[in-house]
Structure formats: C-alpha cells, structure tokens
Amino acid sequence: MKLLGFAVDSLFQALAPTIAWLFIGRTISGILGASFSTANAYIADVSPPEKRSQNFGMIGAAFGIGFIIIPTTGGLLGTFGPRVPFYASAILSLLNWIYGYFVLPESLAPENRRKFDFKRANPFGSLTSLKKYPIVLALVTSLFLVYIASYAPQSTWSFYTIEKFGWNELEIGLSLGFVGLMIAIVQGCLIRKIIPKYGQIKTLYFGLIINIFALMAFAFASTGWMMYAIMAPFALSGLVNPAFKGIISNQVKPNEQGELQGALTSVIALAYIIGQPLMLWLFGKFTAKETILYFPGAPFFVGSILCLLSLVFTYRLLKTKS
16 A cells, blocks of 8 residues: 555556645645655565664665666656656555555464554554663654754755855765765665674664764765765765664564554654754755854754754663573
8 A cells, every 4th residue: 555655646646637736746745655665664574683684774775776776767667757657656656556566475473463454554553662662662762863963964965065165066966876885885785794793782882883983084074075975984984874773673572563663653743744854954054154153064963953862871780681
C-alpha cells in the first residue's frame, strides 16, 4: 500500500492542473507513504540481531545510489516535458508495488503477528508505546538530536555554498552527487565490515565523533575545496543511523519491530518539522545585513553541538546499562 500510494501521488503530480492537486497528491503520499519504516521493519524481521545494523545500512546505500542517479535521470526526463519525470516515478512505484505484492514473501512469522490496533497504528500511539522500554525511549531521544543536526547540511547546503564560496548550480549539483557517492560506499560496503569487527556501540560512538568534527569543519571551512575534503570523512557519520537502529531494534520483541519502526518514522517527521526551520532560521539570522555576528556556518555549528549532546547522553546511558 505504501508504494501504491506513492504511485498515486506521482500520477496526481503528473496530471495536476492546479496546485491544489499537488497538495492532494502529497497528502495521499503522506498517509500511505511510510515506505522507509516498512522496509526497516522487514529488515529487522528477516535479520538476526547481530546483523541488523549492517543490513539497515543497505537502505542508506540504496538512498546514496539514488541520490546520484535520480537527480540526473529526472533532469534528463524533464527535457521531454515537466510532467514526464512524475510519470516515470509512478511507473517505477507501480512496478515495485507489483513485485512486493506478488513476489516478496511475508517477513513476520505467524506466531509473531498481532491483530491490528489503531492505538498502535497512529504516530502518537507508537511513540507512547516506547514508554514501556525506557532505554529505547532514551536512545530514540539521542537519535532525535542527530536527526535535527542532519538538517544543517540538508537544508542549507545550497544557500551556504552560494553565500560563502559563490558556487553555481553545477558546482552544487556535483557536490551533492559526490556526497551521494560517499554515502553509498560507506553504507553499502564499509558498514558490513566495520560493525561486525568493532560492534554496534563502538561503531555508533565513532560515527557520532566523526559527525561532530565534520559539521564543525563545515562551519569554519574557508575555501570550496575544503568542503570536498570534509565530505569524505563526513560520509562516515552514516554509520550512526544503522548502528542506532540496530541497538534500538534489539531491545524490543520480534512482534513489535513494525511498531518500533513506525515510532522512529514519527521521530524523523518531528525532527523534520523542527530541524529544517531551525537551521534555515539560523542561516538567515547570521547572514542578514543587520546581524551583529556574520557566521554562515551557524547551522553546522549548532548541529555539531547537538551531536555532541547525543554522544554524551548515549555514552552515559549505555555505560549505565552495561
């Protein structure tokens, strides 16, 4: 249903005669579009506990590859008309839905299935359910800080590089493609080697430390080439999300993995609501003509501090647990 909803959303956008249709399509996608949480739940169901983190990383690898391919493909298709990319998106989503419905087997064993309950199916219910796992709730709070920090580069990258280095559209596009390539390498290859060798917790600490220093380096970069030099180690911060999810998923029962992933998706949505406006506000505040302190890197600086808080909180939590 998630993929079918996205296909319908893409068709609405392709056929939209007015902007209202776009809102209707996005509403449908929002209601039926929890594909990431479903994919994560599927991976949690079919993976042994010790392999969940590296398998979660495969989703990140797929995202990184998509980050390289899709903007280019969309741009090429867009030369045939502004609606063509949306038709292509609808076709791909529909093909994925057909494959999932008719080919992909059910991941959850019959003995681990539960009856549908709306109290657990809505975002507030799934978040409330985490209260019975105090350590999970605490870890999710730490992850929430990291998600907010992630909107420093996601929300302000174009504005920051134009403001500070005078980059044009091509330079921004190339830099984003390079980031996608680095993410794909880390999450598709390195995660499967690093996590089994060093364990989820050490990998998590390493990723958080890299994130702290990389975001701080972005904030104070003085020339454009420095951004590329920082991007490569910054990609290692991609270890954080799958390591966090692996640790968290190992704390709940097999028949609660879907509910957990739904709660994590709610956390991501909440971070989006808070993180994106916050980082854009910081950038605007510290680049305005009347600002007392001109500091375009303010969002990256704040993101680094949030990751530091997450590291301290997580370390104290896991140390107490052990």
